[in-house]
Amino acid sequence: MSxxxxxxxLPYLLEGIEVTLQVTALGLGGGLILGLILAxxxxxxxxxxxxxxxxxxxxxxxxxxxxxxxxxxxxxxxIGIKLPAIAAAGLALACNEAPFIAEMLRSGVLGVxxxxxxxxxxxxxxxxxxxxxxxxxxxxxxxxPAFGNESVSALKxxxxxxxxxxxxxTLRSTQLASSTFDFFSIFFASGLLYLLLTSAxxxxxxxxxWWLDLDRxxxxxxxxxxxxxxxxxxxxxxxxxxxxxxxxxxxALPPASTLTREERTKRAVTIARNNIAVEVKDLRKSYxxxxxxxxxxxxxxxxxxxALLGPSGSGKSTLLRCINHLxxxxxxxxxxxxxxxxxxxxxxxxxxxxxxxxxxxxxxxMVFQQFNLFSHLTAKExxxxxxxxxxxxxxxxxxxxxxxxxxxxxxxHRADALPRHLSGGQQQRVAIARALAPNPxxxxxxxxxxxxxxxxxxxVLEVIRRLAIDDGLTMIISTHHIRxxxxxxxxxxxxxxxxxxxxxxxxxxxxNPKNPLTARFLSVMEADKAPETVR
Amino acid sequence: MHKWLSSEARRASLPWxxxxxxxxxxxxxxAPVGAQALPAGCAALKEKYPDWKGKTLVNAIxxxxxxxxxxxxxxxxxxxxxxxDLGEEIGECLGFKLTYKAVTFAALLTTLxxxxxxxxxxxxxxxxxxxxxxxxxxxxxxxxGVLVAKGNPKKITGINTTMCGAAAAENTGYVExxxxxxxxxxxxxxxxxxPTLQLYDNNANCIQAILAGRADTYVNDVxxxxxxxxAYPDKLEKAIAVTIPYSVGIAVPKDKPKFREAxxxxxMEIYKSGDQAASLKKWGLDPNNLMEPGLxxxx
Numbered sequence: 001m002s003x004x005x006x007x008x009x010l011p012y013l014l015e016g017i018e019v020t021l022q023v024t025a026l027g028l029g030g031g032l033i034l035g036l037i038l039a040x041x042x043x044x045x046x047x048x049x050x051x052x053x054x055x056x057x058x059x060x061x062x063x064x065x066x067x068x069x070x071x072x073x074x075x076x077x078x079i080g081i082k083l084p085a086i087a088a089a090g091l092a093l094a095c096n097e098a099p100f101i102a103e104m105l106r107s108g109v110l111g112v113x114x115x116x117x118x119x120x121x122x123x124x125x126x127x128x129x130x131x132x133x134x135x136x137x138x139x140x141x142x143x144x145p146a147f148g149n150e151s152v153s154a155l156k157x158x159x160x161x162x163x164x165x166x167x168x169x170t171l172r173s174t175q176l177a178s179s180t181f182d183f184f185s186i187f188f189a190s191g192l193l194y195l196l197l198t199s200a201x202x203x204x205x206x207x208x209x210w211w212l213d214l215d216r217x218x219x220x221x222x223x224x225x226x227x228x229x230x231x232x233x234x235x236x237x238x239x240x241x242x243x244x245x246x247x248x249x250x251x252a253l254p255p256a257s258t259l260t261r262e263e264r265t266k267r268a269v270t271i272a273r274n275n276i277a278v279e280v281k282d283l284r285k286s287y288x289x290x291x292x293x294x295x296x297x298x299x300x301x302x303x304x305x306x307a308l309l310g311p312s313g314s315g316k317s318t319l320l321r322c323i324n325h326l327x328x329x330x331x332x333x334x335x336x337x338x339x340x341x342x343x344x345x346x347x348x349x350x351x352x353x354x355x356x357x358x359x360x361x362x363x364x365x366m367v368f369q370q371f372n373l374f375s376h377l378t379a380k381e382x383x384x385x386x387x388x389x390x391x392x393x394x395x396x397x398x399x400x401x402x403x404x405x406x407x408x409x410x411x412x413h414r415a416d417a418l419p420r421h422l423s424g425g426q427q428q429r430v431a432i433a434r435a436l437a438p439n440p441x442x443x444x445x446x447x448x449x450x451x452x453x454x455x456x457x458x459x460v461l462e463v464i465r466r467l468a469i470d471d472g473l474t475m476i477i478s479t480h481h482i483r484x485x486x487x488x489x490x491x492x493x494x495x496x497x498x499x500x501x502x503x504x505x506x507x508x509x510x511x512n513p514k515n516p517l518t519a520r521f522l523s524v525m526e527a528d529k530a531p532e533t534v535r
Numbered sequence: 536m537h538k539w540l541s542s543e544a545r546r547a548s549l550p551w552x553x554x555x556x557x558x559x560x561x562x563x564x565x566a567p568v569g570a571q572a573l574p575a576g577c578a579a580l581k582e583k584y585p586d587w588k589g590k591t592l593v594n595a596i597x598x599x600x601x602x603x604x605x606x607x608x609x610x611x612x613x614x615x616x617x618x619x620d621l622g623e624e625i626g627e628c629l630g631f632k633l634t635y636k637a638v639t640f641a642a643l644l645t646t647l648x649x650x651x652x653x654x655x656x657x658x659x660x661x662x663x664x665x666x667x668x669x670x671x672x673x674x675x676x677x678x679x680g681v682l683v684a685k686g687n688p689k690k691i692t693g694i695n696t697t698m699c700g701a702a703a704a705e706n707t708g709y710v711e712x713x714x715x716x717x718x719x720x721x722x723x724x725x726x727x728x729x730p731t732l733q734l735y736d737n738n739a740n741c742i743q744a745i746l747a748g749r750a751d752t753y754v755n756d757v758x759x760x761x762x763x764x765x766a767y768p769d770k771l772e773k774a775i776a777v778t779i780p781y782s783v784g785i786a787v788p789k790d791k792p793k794f795r796e797a798x799x800x801x802x803m804e805i806y807k808s809g810d811q812a813a814s815l816k817k818w819g820l821d822p823n824n825l826m827e828p829g830l831x832x833x834x
């Protein structure tokens with residue numbers, strides 16, 4: 001063991017490290033490229049691409065790397081491909097890493113909250129914008145630890161290149177041991193060298209985790225927090241800044257005006273003369289023979305606010321998602337602003353990318369029950385980002401518009417907060433601002449307050465009320481708040497079993513339902529909020 | 536003379552190397568024609584086989600056999616040994632240079648067959664079986680030694696029934712493997728337990744197997760065994776030397792008869808000039824290994 005230090009600094013072994021790193025770099029780089037292609041194929045809409053990727057994974061994940069190395073080195077020359085040893089080893093390692101990296105990428109992509117994907121789609125993002133701006137930034141953050149693992153494993157696996165005459169660290173160590181008979185000193189030295197290399201990979205991983213930590217910018221996090229002996233909760237966010245008093249920021253704004261009965265009648269007359277904003281005709285859709293929409297018809301005029309009521313599973317959400325074409329349907333038509341969604345002029349179906357562009361140009365905004373804010377972006381970026389990526393606004397214009405809208409929902413002071421540092425009510429208000437940013441012709445709200453704690457419901461309803469009454473925005477809201485529907489909606493539609501059982505002026509239907517099912521539903525909801533006379 | 540000095544130079548440490556270089560230059564002046572240290576027939580061979588002049592060929596070796604081929608412990612960027620000197624002299628004789636590709640023993644002929652190497656000079660025994668993968672120019676007799684732990688606790692006396700019940704370490708692809716396997720029926724007939732085989736991919740691992748007590752014996756070229764005993768005199772000993780009916784050979788691709796002819800011719804020159812015998816002596820190998828180069832080819 002006396003020569004341990006000597007071997008540790010022996011240029012011969014240090015040069016071996018260089019070769020080891022070359023093979024590893026080829027393997028990881030090539031594996032990443034191949035893995036990206038494989039992951040893309042697996043996630044593709046075309047079954048044969050995904051079948052090919054599966055087949056590749058079965059073969060290359062299911063055979064030993066050492067055989068792949070020998071194959072790349074000794075078999076490929078028989079078909080005229082004679083790669084230098086390092087390239088052959090790099091190729092084999094890349095082919096072997098690819099399916100593992102592809103699975104990491106795939107799970108990273110699938111791990112991103114589907115709701116955020118829906119929100120991106122609803123904002124008119126094409127699949128590629130969605131991937132680049134929403135999915136990838138979040139997936140990459142979650143994939144770093146797995147990538148660290150994979151890099152360490154590739155580094156160690158590169159030692160198998162010794163079987164095909166690549167003069168890397170392991171091969172050099174065994175040769176040196178053979179000629180000096182100094183077996184153990186040499187293998188301890190080479191083991192330590194490997195350890196130093198893998199430690200360097202770990203350090204790079206920790207640095208990247210720190211660098212991409214969303215809380216880093218707020219100086220909440222120092223690099224030292226990532227050291228293993230520091231017990232800092234890295235995942236849990238600091239306690240969300242809950243407002244002590246429910247929504248003082250909204251309360252500070254002048255309350256939305258409410259309408260008297262006379263004003264309502266006048267409003268109804270005006271709306272009746274307006275053009276049609278949304279027209280749904282005989283819409284049918286079933287999931288595995290279970291009908292969710294069963295010949296539904298609905299017409300909404302510009303400036304009108306329609307509340308959709310009905311028990312869970314009555315088709316309210318599906319209807320909204322169809323109007324925005326987040327879901328397809330079996331038959332029937334949906335027209336927004338006179339345009340038939342989802343089809344070319346000649347009747348052919350649109351590709352996902354064309355649907356996205358159509359959504360953006362038709363202008364249907366959507367607010368979701370679960371808010372679905374892009375969790376890696378600040379409140380301001382949630383609003384401004386889509387304006388830049390979908391509508392091509394400049395950063396200055398988009399930021400100005402975002403500040404304006406955050407101000408309107410009473411959240412200008414939280415512009416730089418991440419969604420997870422906001423209360424549920426605040427998140428939903430940001431989501432409303434985001435949906436309003438592109439000036440949609442219709443705003444769809446899918447149970448916007450159902451996921452909120454009771455004390456946070458009012459701040460959100462207040463914002464929606466103001467949009468309806470002060471701004472005259474066309475809205476379709478599915479809700480369980482009968483009183484809110486009565487105050488805000490011009491018309492309510494009661495859904496059951498995928499079709500509309502009863503519809504009419506809000507106050508009339510809610511106080512004097514004709515259909516016994518409507519009556520029963522309203523009396524169940526009664527305990528909570530009985531419709532009172534309009535203030 | 537020139538040849539001898541340059542081989543020495545490869546092994547010498549740095550300051551010495553410089554001195555030796557000076558000596559070479561001096562020798563170049565003193566000796567009437569320094570370059571003629573090469574066997575006399577080489578000039579004619581270069582004329583006759585001009586295809587490899589100025590080329591660099593790849594020699595696949597399993598560099599785990601000190602004395603034949605192993606890296607130089609003083610300068611690990613170089614390979615040294617009897618086979619290495621022989622290859623370089625063949626190269627000088629025909630006008631080509633050699634680079635080396637280190638592979639496992641079992642991969643030597645595969646590497647040659649796949650075209651990743653041009654020649655294999657790596658203490659490999661020429662057998663009919665192996666000659667299916669490459670043509671052999673034989674150049675050395677084979678004497679095997681039986682390496683055992685100090686004191687020979689299992690009383691092994693060769694590849695015979697004394698090996699029944701013993702664990703033998705061998706390299707994958709070694710000719711000794713089938714010889715030991717052939718003992719199984721004999722041991723059974725005598726009612727003794729079968730010998731077991733442990734397959735490794737280089738000498739060092741086989742030797743370590745005995746040192747670690749995992750294997751009882753390792754049968755290989757006697758010079759390799761002697762070197763191992765020299766490295767671990769307190770722990771290992773050579774039980775006996777056995778004769779094996781093979782010769783050591785240089786393997787060349789089957790589809791290059793011209794190259795085989797040229798290498799064979801160069802070997803003949805080196806043998807006749809006495810360089811081969813001198814080199815055996817230089818590397819401390821048994822002079823009895825010397826034999827006239829021959830050919831082994833099968834269809």
